[in-house]
Amino acid sequence: MLKKVKYILICYLSFANLFLQAQTTQRLNTGWEFVKQDLGGAWEAVRPVKAGNPEELPFWQKVNLPHCFNATDAVDPDVNYYQGPGWYRTNIEVDNPYANGRTVLHFEGAGQKTSVYIYNIKVAEHVGGYDEWTADITAAVAEFKKNPVYKTQFKGKIPVVIRCDNSRDLEMIPSSLSDFNVYGGIYRYLNLVYSPQLSFDKLFAKASISEVGGYGKLAISARLINPDLLKNAKVNIYVKDPNGLNILSLSRNIKTFAGDSLLLDWSLRAPKLWSTDNPQLYTVSVDIISNGQSASISEKVGFRKFEFVKKGPFMLNGKRLLLRGTHRHEDHAGVGAAMTEEMIVTEMKMMKEMGVNFIRLGHYQQSRIVLNACDSLGILVWEEIPWCRGGLGGPVYQEQAKRMLTNMIEQHYNHPSIIIWGLGNENDWPGDFTEFDQQKIRTFMKELNDLSHKLDPTRSTAIRRCDFCRDIVDVYSPSIWAGWYRGDYTEYKDVSLAEFNKSDRFLHVEWGGDSHARRHSENPDNALSKIKKGGGADERAGDASLYGGAARVSKDGDWSESYIANLIDWHLKEHETMPWLSGTAYWPFKDFSTPIRPENPVPYVNQKGVIERDFTKKEAFYIFQSYWTNLPMAHIYGHSWPVRWGDEGEEKMVKVYSNCDEAELFVNGKSYGVRKRNSQDFPAAGLRWQVPLRKGKYNFKVVAKKGKVTVTDEITQEYQTEKWGKPAKITLTKIEEKDGIAVLEAKIYDDKGVLCLDAINLVSFSLIGDGELIKDQGTSTGAAKVQLYNGRAIIKMKTNNAKSVISVQSKGIPTVFLNQ
Incomplete structure (x- = not known):
């Protein structure tokens, strides 16, 4: 079991430390290669293929890792996303340089x-x-190398077969x-x-400070393999x-090692503190040398002190810090969950660019790359296990939850x-089981809370x-969606204060x-008049549904960027103006796929x-x-709003x-005057102008x-005064082409040819030909199916230097075609 430990930092994007004991990674x-269905067994993935008479399934596809079954079908409007087994296979060279080492x-x-197989033998x-988890393939590789097919069919490589489900x-x-x-x-x-026989399993560090400006203590313990x-x-x-200067170098001989043995207990005067504005990082390197072989680790360590004040705000290093947060799902356009390191780092840097200093990772343990980025960029983290909705299952279910909590804490324990x-x-939220017992x-929940504090007494739960569990955990967040699922956004402070008073x-x-x-509105708050x-x-x-129930903006609003801006x-x-507030986290940073919202x-x-899912900023x-930021910026609302509308001179x-x-x-070119910024002058903090517009x-x-x-920004917009009637016809035109990518735009008009700027019709695009x-x-x-934004919709296509016919259709309106 873990000792009482506080903070450590794993080096940001240090691929050399992908695995703690790694000597070669x-x-x-x-x-x-990948096939999206089940096989009869691993043998079907590796059995020999006779010349001229293939005996294997013909539809393996070449893929790179990371790879997700649901890269595109998660948002395919015409199917339910695939849930089932899929198989991967490859042949790898294995040559462990360590005598009696582990692979x-x-x-x-x-x-x-x-499930993991070497050839047709399950190993893990x-x-x-x-x-995170590991499959030790050492023995299976040694055994397979005795098989004659190792050198004949597999040319000295090891067949690896993996089944995911x-x-x-x-x-x-x-x-x-x-x-x-x-x-x-x-x-x-x-x-x-590859690692030596004797190597690191886990490394834990306790980086604590007695008081801000006082002494720091660094205690390091380790857990070994073998x-x-x-x-x-x-x-x-x-x-x-943090400046790279050596401040400690010591050696010690050890004869025995049991459990999580303490390797270092050291004090240093006035350590430089890790904070969201200045994430100062110390470097800790540890080697263990035994029988002529060495296992090493080099990590980053951060010293900091935090507190959620009872009935008060959040404190970091002795000062109040308003947590300005957001959320993240592991999800991206075209790849699903299989985000590359570059994508992940891009996303985290965008959050920091927006001013984020806190993130809740919803709703599961996420990639170490995410945590490394948070350590390096200065973003505080709430990370959680995926016990999400459905109720409470039986012993197998509960054992998995506890195992995942243990793994999450031990694997990400060292991130400040x-x-x-x-x-x-x-x-x-019930639904998965016939029984929904709040007491159970x-x-x-008490068992999880106790386990968390036992594994790590230094962090909050x-x-x-x-609500019926709010008293169990250290910090509680109720459901408050003022102005969306219930109520008016102007009620936000009062509702929050009422909830604040219910929790410590x-x-x-x-x-x-x-x-x-890209959808905008001239009167975005109209729906609020219907709201109780x-x-x-x-x-x-039922609030997520677009049908039935009480009046609410989520159902009755226009879903415009204009409303959400307000x-x-x-x-x-x-x-x-809420001095008692510890902080908040907007849900979420990036649009993400979900199986329960087909009508969006x-x-x-x-x-x-x-x-958006492709990093396009709204x-x-x-x-x-x-x-949330200090670097001077200015942005005129409406960069994705090409046409506004209203009366002449309005x-x-x-x-x-x-x-x-x-x-x-x-x-x-004409000045409309200077405005002073005042955060309490809603909207736009007083930086707003009333401008009479004509066509x-x-x-x-x-x-x-x-x-x-001085910073500047500018946009160009048209102003339409013609009034439109019922949508009657669609046009489809190519508005741009570059590097083999054509941009197509559909627009919808009434029977007099006036653009219908509030049209939200669902349109469908399709293509016949050699384009895509x-x-x-x-x-x-x-x-391919999308609601219009202000009477238009855009889709892109790969031309492939060939001919295609693209169509766009909407219910009740004649379909149109474009030859490309």
Whole structure:
């Protein structure tokens, strides 16, 4: 069991440390084949093929890792995403340089049940799609090398066969009722690792500070593989400060090693602290040398101190820090869960660019790359296990939950960014079992809470939305969706204060609302007139549906970026006047796929993100920047809004989101005056202008100043005064072509040829020919079926330098064709 440990930092993107005991590590990214169905067994993946008479399945496809079963079908509007088995195969060279060393396959994550075979012999299996695990293939490789086919059929390579299965299973977490896809595949990196017989299994460090500005203590303990082989060993420990200067170098001889043995207990004066603004990192290197072989590890360590004040705010290193957070799902356009390291790092840097200092990882243990990035960038973390919705299963279910909690804490224990271990999400949501017993759920939640504190007494525990368990965990987040699932966003502060008063330590995670990217509105708050106030702001059963139930913006609103801009703007300005608030986390940073939202404007996509699934920024991104960042910025609302509308001469509001002290707006070169920024002057913190518009084209430019720094932004929009009637016809045109990619735009008009700027019709694109639609991306411009945004929709296609016919259709309107 772990000792009482606090903080450590694993080097950001240090691939050399992919596995703690690794002396030689190789990512197995290429040379794989995959089949999406079940086989009779592993033998079908490796059996010899006779010349001229193939005996294997003909539909293996070449793939690279990471790879997800559901890269595109998760957002295919015409199918349910695949849940079932899939097989992978490859042949690898194995040549371990260590005498009697271990050869291991290290999985950073694979979903959801995985079996590993060398040739046709099963060597390992794992249940759980999000924690790391290993398959020791040492003995199986040695045995296969005795087989004659090793040198004949396989040319000196080792056949590796892996079966992944994401079939629905009520005795597994997460529940398939969850608002995200339970993906299948080897969707994180898979590594081939060589290590000595005696090597590291885990390394734990306790980096603590007595008081800010006082002494720091660094205690390091380790857990070894094959500790019984240790007779006489030498341990070397080195520590470097954040500037790379050596501050400690020591050696010690050890004769025995049991459990998590302590290797170092050391004090240092006034360590440089890890914080969200300045994540100072120390480097710790440890070698263990035994029988002439050496195992090593080099990691980054962070010193910091945090506290959720009872009935108060959050403190980091003795000062109040308002947690400005968001959420992340492991999901991206075109790849599903199989995000590359480059994609992950890009996403995390975008969060930091937006001003994020806190993230809740929903709703499962995520890639070590994510945690390394949080450590390096200065982003605090709530990480949780996937006990999400459905109720409580039996002994197998509960054992998996405890195992995944243990693995999550031990595997990510050393990240200073982590401050919360999450034990569950929406555990008040029944459905998977005939019994829904609140007392049994409470009992199990207590068991998880005790286990978490036993494994790691230094971090807090938390859950979201399970009121009958709020008293069990250290920090609680209720359901507050003011202005979306219930209530009006202007009620947000009052509702939050009421919930704050019910818990000792309150943190608000999950707020916001859906927005269909590129859809805008001249009157976005109209739906609020239908909404009942004073009835709470919590999400309830059925609220995600677009049909039936009480009036709510999620059902009756326009799903425009304009409405969400106001909702976010209001929340952020209120946060600045809530001194008791520890912080919040907007749900989520990026749109993601979900099986329970087929009727959304982009089918099967939760569209609450501030960016789309392909990293395209929505307008909301810049609103957060205007409140959360210091680097001078200014953004005129409406970069994706080409045509506004209204009466001739009608005054229209032009909004600028900026963190600058003042801004001046120019319309077609004419100044409309200077406005001073005031965060409490809603909307747009006072940076708004009423501009009379007449039919025609307008250039809007803002010049904003912060001290001696000046920043600018500008957009061009048309203003339409013609009134439109019922949609009657569609046009389809090519508006751009570059590097073999054509951009096609559909527009919808009434019978007089007037563009219908509030049309939200569902349109469907299709193609016949040698080109290829870029579809099933789960974005506003990458979906074959999509609701219009202001009477238009865009899709891209690969021309392949060939001829194609593209069509667009909408119910009740004649289909049109485009020859390309």
